Amino acid sequence: xxxxxxxxxxxxxxxxxxxxxxxxxxxxxxxxxxxxxxxxxxxxxxxxxxxxxxxxxxxxxxxxxxxxxxxxxxxxxxxxxxxxxxxxxxxxxxxxxxxxxxxxxxxxxxxxxxxxxxxxxxxxxxxxxxxxxxxxxxxxxxxxxxxxxxxxxxxxxxxxxxxxxxxxxxxxxxxxxxxxxxxxxxxxxxxxxxxxxxxxxxxxxxxxxxxxxxxxxxxxxxxxxxxxxxxxxxxxxxxxxxxxxxxxxxxxxxxxxxxxxxxxxxxxxxxxxxxxxxxxxxxxxxxxxxxxxx
Numbered sequence: 001x002x003x004x005x006x007x008x009x010x011x012x013x014x015x016x017x018x019x020x021x022x023x024x025x026x027x028x029x030x031x032x033x034x035x036x037x038x039x040x041x042x043x044x045x046x047x048x049x050x051x052x053x054x055x056x057x058x059x060x061x062x063x064x065x066x067x068x069x070x071x072x073x074x075x076x077x078x079x080x081x082x083x084x085x086x087x088x089x090x091x092x093x094x095x096x097x098x099x100x101x102x103x104x105x106x107x108x109x110x111x112x113x114x115x116x117x118x119x120x121x122x123x124x125x126x127x128x129x130x131x132x133x134x135x136x137x138x139x140x141x142x143x144x145x146x147x148x149x150x151x152x153x154x155x156x157x158x159x160x161x162x163x164x165x166x167x168x169x170x171x172x173x174x175x176x177x178x179x180x181x182x183x184x185x186x187x188x189x190x191x192x193x194x195x196x197x198x199x200x201x202x203x204x205x206x207x208x209x210x211x212x213x214x215x216x217x218x219x220x221x222x223x224x225x226x227x228x229x230x231x232x233x234x235x236x237x238x239x240x241x242x243x244x245x246x247x248x249x250x251x252x253x254x255x256x257x258x259x260x261x262x263x264x265x266x267x268x269x270x271x272x273x274x275x276x277x278x279x280x281x282x283x284x285x286x287x288x289x290x291x292x293x294x
Contacts, residue, residue, distance in 0.1 A: 030194035036074055036201065043160040043205040052212035052225065052267055056157055060210070066161035068283060073164045073171070117192075125196045125249075127185060131178050133246050133253040138173070140243040145173065147290040153232060154279050154286065155208075156271055158225075162208040163201075167287060203249045212267065220255055223247040227254075227262050234272040236261075 026034055048058055115123070139149040151167040206213070207228040214226040223245070230236075231245040244261035247254050254260040273279075280286045 030198075032194070032197075033075065035198055036070070039198070039201055039205055040070070040160060043202075043209050046206075047160060047210045050211060052210050053157075056159075056210055060157040060159050062155065062157070062165075063159060063161065065283060066155070066159065066165045069166070070161045070164040072283075073166060073168070121192055121195060123185060124182070124192065125199075127181050128178060128196065129200075129248060129250050130253060131181050132174060132248050133250070135174050135177050136246040136248060137243070137259075139170070140246070144290075145169075148173075150273060150276075150279065150289070151286050153271075153273050154276060155232060156276075158208050158210060158229060158232065158271065160205040160209045163204040167290065169290065200249045219251060221250060221252050223249060223251045226266065227251055227260070229266045229269065229271070230261055230263075232271045233266065234270040234274070234276070 025031070139145045148167040148169040152162075152165055152170070155162040155165060203222060207223050207225055209225055211225045214224045215222055218224075219227060227245050227247075231243065233244075236244065240259075240261055244259055245251070245254050246259055251260065280289050
């Protein structure tokens with residue numbers, strides 16, 4: 001146990017130094033801190049220039065709460081969990097396999113460094129997105145996890161920052177289930193991950209933005225605002241009561257596995273979930289809600 005605590009401590013201290021450097025230094029393109037700010041400003045500008053819901057304020061309901069969530073989750077939580085949890089899981093599985101003379105590397109199917117860069121990134125992206133699509137379905141199907149996921153679905157007016165409103169438990173689930181498939185592929189460096197990460201942030205921001213876009217024929221490949229708003233619909237038919245349109249970046253999985261649902265233009269549909277009027281409205285209460293809910 002002490003070894004794992006040391007891994008977490010070292011991951012946190014290393015990340016703190018990394019974050020300070022990200023804020024101070026802007027001389028590299030894969031700077032997550034300023035990258036998130038730039039993407040957010042661009043998508044917010046698109047919302048202002050091409051609003052889908054004309055009557056929605058620029059500073060919509062919960063705009064500042066979602067902005068806080070965005071920075072808290074992306075920097076103080078998500079990336080820490082990504083680093084610390086990945087390091088702990090890697091050590092845990094290696095410890096399990098050590099008695100039989102194996103390690104996680106023993107199960108690596110291939111090294112993406114042996115592939116053309118574009119193909120390697122495509123495989124990494126497809127595997128990541130498919131695992132996350134299945135994890136997202138799990139968050140809706142399992143009541144215990146749904147109580148955590150309610151934080152994200154408590155959004156009542158969609159805007160770009162709603163993308164990163166989620167409970168701290170969600171990245172724990174996502175990163176845990178994603179680790180082994182990615183480890184089996186193996187061979188990714190930091191810049192490979194950054195390319196995919198920035199792309200998914202852009203699509204995720206657009207999905208939640210006040211924009212009436214569906215990308216034409218590409219709607220069958222990429223998730224989009226007109227499709228994703230139905231994922232947040234408060235009322236759904238009984239045959240899809242567990243949710244629809246689970247895609248994070250790709251809509252492809254929903255069309256392949258018949259979980260797609262866009263019955264009509266959902267510009268002004270009500271968002272949320274049953275009894276959401278009793279759901280906490282402030283950050284701390286939302287974070288504590290799943291711990292109090294039976």
